[in-house]
Amino acid sequence: MNIGKAASKAGLSVKTVRYYANIGMVAAYQDPQTGYREYSDDDVAKLQFIGKARRFNFSIEECRELLSLYQDKNRPSKEVKALTLEKIAEIEEKLAELQGLRDQLHHLATHCQGDDRPDCPILEALSASPDR
Amino acid sequence: MNIGKAASKAGLSVKTVRYYANIGMVAAYQDPQTGYREYSDDDVAKLQFIGKARRFNFSIEECRELLSLYQDKNRPSKEVKALTLEKIAEIEEKLAELQGLRDQLHHLATHCQGDDRPDCPILEALSASPDR
DNA sequence: TATAAACTCTCCCCTTACTGGAAAGTAAAG
DNA sequence: CTTTACTTTCCAGTAAGGGGAGAGTTTATA
Incomplete structure (x- = not known):
């Protein structure tokens, strides 16, 4: 799906999602012809995750940490705690x-x-x- | 007195005081020869006032309002309240x-x-x- | 099919309230 | 006379995007 749909699904603004792409937090595939970004359901899940963590007052950098823990299936829960x-x-x-x-x-x-x-x-x- | 002394008297950094001069909050006299700013006791009092208001979480713009009320001897206290x-x-x-x-x-x-x-x-x- | 509307892209500036640093001039001390 | 301490302006950066321009793309409508 395009960025607009991904953004609305995740409850974020398009600007915000584009920003997250630029800082390498959720870097979606980008069509080399059109430049359009392509978001998967998995990307949307990450965006939602980040959105929630941000609402919990976690900074972008902290979100990055949480996200990597989130994606690491073997992480110890004590780090998150x-x-x-x-x-x-x-x-x-x-x-x-x-x-x-x-x-x-x-x-x-x-x-x-x-x-x-x-x-x-x-x-x-x-x-x-x-x-x- | 020079900016360094004024800043330390007011409990602010030199950078901050210079910033306040630039945004026209406390615009001290500036020697056209040397460019050095000259601060009076009155200026220091204003800087202290602002420093305190900032510590009370008032924004710069709110400080500007408070400062003008502070300097207006006929102001009604209800505005401040x-x-x-x-x-x-x-x-x-x-x-x-x-x-x-x-x-x-x-x-x-x-x-x-x-x-x-x-x-x-x-x-x-x-x-x-x-x-x- | 032509065109208009909606969407997307990059790029740049704006926000708050400063802070840090570079390069250069000025003043005070030894 | 030199070193050190101040001061100046200017530029850049911070957090986390928002606003808008100008250009390209896709979709919907006439």
């Missing part, structure tokens, strides 16, 4: 950071009148002398 | 998304043996047929 646990830890870190930000901003917002007067604790906090 | 509440909502959204990801990954990881055998529920989940 390790990658997943790392990703979880990364997400936890980001969560903590964002929670901290939210709490601080929330604190500032609740102390701000939010009216037509110029005094604003938020700006005061932002302009306070160096915080470290 | 609105911007802050928007930012909080944005962060909340991102938090929910990340929590969902973490939970799903966690679920997968707990069902994976993580040993030397090839069977892996994580990869199975990633390669399962279309999820929507």
Whole structure:
């Protein structure tokens, strides 16, 4: 099938699929006459796999690792698990950071009148002398 | 003072400060002879302000807004508060998304043996047929 | 069969918010 | 006077594609 159909089957944009071809992630056969790429069901499965992994916040490089593990029928599952646990830890870190930000901003917002007067604790906090 | 001192006072890199000059955020006076930029204490205060707002996850454009509100002595505080509440909502959204990801990954990881055998529920989940 | 619409190709620029490096000029220190 | 430390501009690159131009291909319609 052509790239458009493969893309829609995989739930990705044509641009994205072409990009994956360019970086050698899912390199479909390309007709030397027309330049048209030809995708197999197997390629579509890989594209779906990548799409899902990307939605799980795995980077392109991590997807590449996962994909090679996925294609290696003898892979040990511990490698996949390790990658997943790392990703979880990364997400936890980001969560903590964002929670901290939210709490601080929330604190500032609740102390701000939010009216037509110029005094604003938020700006005061932002302009306070160096915080470290 | 020169850019190096201004940057260290503001807790930013020289590159960053130069970048802020280029995009017209904090445009310091520039000696026409030497090309050296000259930073005042006022400029440093602005740089600090921006640095802090950036750490609060405000984008460059939002920082520009905040900065102009900060410099306008007659601004109504409600504008600042609105911007802050928007930012909080944005962060909340991102938090929910990340929590969902973490939970799903966690679920997968707990069902994976993580040993030397090839069977892996994580990869199975990633390669399962279309999820929507 | 002619033509129009839909699809595909490559190529280049754009995004965010910088960071790194090269080559060259300037200033301060020894 | 030389070395070292700063500073300048310019170019390139990051992640992960998106937008659009211009050209070729395939399919559908008149």
